[in-house]
Amino acid sequence: MMKSTKAEGKLIIVEGVDGSGKSTQIRLLEKWLRYAGVPVFFTEWNSSEQVKEIISKGKKRNLLTPTTFSLLHATDFAARYERNILPLLRAGYVVLADRYIYTAFARDVVRGCSPEWVRHVYGFAVKPDLAFYFRVPVEISFDRIVKNRPKLKYYEAGMDLNLSNDPYESYRIFQGRIVEQYESMVEKEGFTVIDGTVDIEEQQKHVRQKVMEMLPRQRNQRAVAK
Amino acid sequence: MRAARIRNEARPIRYYGKGIPYLQDTEVKGRLIVIEGPDASGRSTQIGLITAKLEADGHAVLNTGLRRSELVGEGIMEAKKEHMLGRRTMSLFYAADFADQLENKIIPALRAGYIVLADRYVYTLMARDAVRGISKKWSHQLFGFAIVPDLIFYLDVAPEELVHRVFQKNTFLDYYESGADLGLSDDMYDSFIAYQHLIAREFRSMQKRYNLVLVNGNRPVQEINVDLQKRIDDFLRSH
Numbered sequence: 001m002m003k004s005t006k007a008e009g010k011l012i013i014v015e016g017v018d019g020s021g022k023s024t025q026i027r028l029l030e031k032w033l034r035y036a037g038v039p040v041f042f043t044e045w046n047s048s049e050q051v052k053e054i055i056s057k058g059k060k061r062n063l064l065t066p067t068t069f070s071l072l073h074a075t076d077f078a079a080r081y082e083r084n085i086l087p088l089l090r091a092g093y094v095v096l097a098d099r100y101i102y103t104a105f106a107r108d109v110v111r112g113c114s115p116e117w118v119r120h121v122y123g124f125a126v127k128p129d130l131a132f133y134f135r136v137p138v139e140i141s142f143d144r145i146v147k148n149r150p151k152l153k154y155y156e157a158g159m160d161l162n163l164s165n166d167p168y169e170s171y172r173i174f175q176g177r178i179v180e181q182y183e184s185m186v187e188k189e190g191f192t193v194i195d196g197t198v199d200i201e202e203q204q205k206h207v208r209q210k211v212m213e214m215l216p217r218q219r220n221q222r223a224v225a226k
Numbered sequence: 227m228r229a230a231r232i233r234n235e236a237r238p239i240r241y242y243g244k245g246i247p248y249l250q251d252t253e254v255k256g257r258l259i260v261i262e263g264p265d266a267s268g269r270s271t272q273i274g275l276i277t278a279k280l281e282a283d284g285h286a287v288l289n290t291g292l293r294r295s296e297l298v299g300e301g302i303m304e305a306k307k308e309h310m311l312g313r314r315t316m317s318l319f320y321a322a323d324f325a326d327q328l329e330n331k332i333i334p335a336l337r338a339g340y341i342v343l344a345d346r347y348v349y350t351l352m353a354r355d356a357v358r359g360i361s362k363k364w365s366h367q368l369f370g371f372a373i374v375p376d377l378i379f380y381l382d383v384a385p386e387e388l389v390h391r392v393f394q395k396n397t398f399l400d401y402y403e404s405g406a407d408l409g410l411s412d413d414m415y416d417s418f419i420a421y422q423h424l425i426a427r428e429f430r431s432m433q434k435r436y437n438l439v440l441v442n443g444n445r446p447v448q449e450i451n452v453d454l455q456k457r458i459d460d461f462l463r464s465h
Contacts, residue, residue: 050305050308064297071321114245
C-alpha cells in the first residue's frame with residue numbers, strides 16, 4: 001500500500017482523458033501559486049530525459065507490448081519521482097503533477113495488464129494530497145482533440161488494441177474505456193471531481209478553492225492577500 | 227550419439243504471479259533453463275558449452291540474457307554510465323528490458339519448442355534490488371509476469387576467488403558489480419568483496435522459494451560443465 005506523505009510539501013495532481021482540460025487548469029493553478037510566492041514544482045507524465053527517448057523510439061517502431069509500455073512509463077515515473085517529486089516534497093514544495101499513477105492504472109489496464117499488478121508496480125508512490133479528476137463526456141474531449149489534430153498517433157489512438165482499423169473510431173473507443181477506469185477510481189482513490197464542460201474560469205475557481213482549503217494557513221493567507 | 231528426448235507436448239505457461247493476462251491462453255512446448263551467478267563466475271563459458279552439446283544432440287537452442295533487448299538495452303548502458311538514475315528507476319528499467327525479451331524472444335521460442343538458455347534472469351535483478359533496500363515483496367510482485375523456468379542454476383563462487391577471475395578479464399572492478407553506489411567502502415577491492423557477499427547471501431535466501439540449484443562454481447570449467455550437463459540431460463530425459 002502507498003505510504004502517506006511524511007513530507008512537508010503538498011502533492012497536487014490532475015487526471016482526465018486527453019482533451020479534458022486538465023493541463024490548462026494545472027498551468028493556471030501553477031501561475032496563481034507562483035504569483036503568491038509559493039515554492040512550486042511542475043512535472044508531467046512521460047517527460048524524464050533518459051526514458052522519454054526510449055519510449056518514443058519504441059512507439060515509432062511499434063515495438064511496445066502492454067507490459068513494456070507499462071514498465072517504461074513506470075520507469076519514467078520513478079525517474080521523476082526519485083529525482084524531483086519526493087525530494088521537492090521533502091523540501092516543502094508544492095508539487096504539481098500533470099497525470100500521476102492513476103493514468104497508468106487506467107491506460108495499462110485498458111491495454112490488458114493486470115489491475116493488481118499495475119498497482120503493485122506503483123506501490124512506492126505517495127498518495128497525492130489533492131487529486132483532481134476532470135470529468136468530460138467522451139464526445140466533448142474527442143471533439144477538442146480531433147479539431148486540433150490532423151492525424152492521431154498509433155498508441156495515442158489505442159491502435160495496438162485492435163479496436164478498429166479507423167484511428168478515430170479506435171481513439172473514441174479507447175478513450176471511452178479509459179473514462180470507465182477513471183470513473184471506477186473516483187471514490188476509492190478520493191478524486192475531487194471537476195466538471196470539465198463548464199467555463200475555464202469557473203473550473204479554475206473550484207480548483208483554487210480546494211487548494212486553498214488544503215494549503216497551510218500561512219501560505220493560504222498570502223495567496224488570499226493577492 | 228543418442229539424442230536426449232524431449233516431450234513436445236504443449237502446456238500452459240506458468241507465471242510467478244498474475245502473469246500476462248493477454249497471453250493467458252498461450253501454450254509452450256520448449257524448456258527454459260537459467261544460469262545465474264555473478265560476473266566472472268563462468269556463466270557465459272558454461273552456456274557456450276551447454277549450447278554446443280544440446281545443439282549436437284539435435285535441440286533448437288536460443289541464448290538470451292539481461293540488458294540485451296533491442297528496445298532498452300542501450301538506454302540502460304547510457305544511464306549506467308551517467309550514474310544518474312535512482313535505484314527504483316534502474317530496477318524498473320531492467321524490468322522493462324526483461325519484459326521485452328520475455329515477450330519478444332523467450333515466449334516465442336518456447337512456443338516453437340526451443341530450449342532457451344538464459345544468461346541471468348529475474349533473480350539477479352531481485353538480489354540487486356534487495357541489497358539496495360528495495361522490498362523483496364515489491365520485487366517479487368513486479369516480476370509476477372515472469373515465467374517460472376524449468377531449471378535454475380546458480381554458480382556459487384567465493385568472492386575472493388571471483389575477484390581474481392575479474393582481474394584476469396579486466397584491469398579494473400566494475401562500478402556496479404562492486405556495489406560502489408552503495409558506499410560500502412572507499413576501497414574498491416573491499417567494496418567488491420563486501421558487495422559480492424551481500425549478493426550471494428540474497429541468492430541463498432532465494433534458493434528455496436525459487437528452487438535454485440546451487441552449483442559449486444569454484445571448480446575448473448570442465449568439472450562444472452559435466453555437473454551442469456548431467457543435470458540438464460537428466461531433466462530433459464525425465465520430462
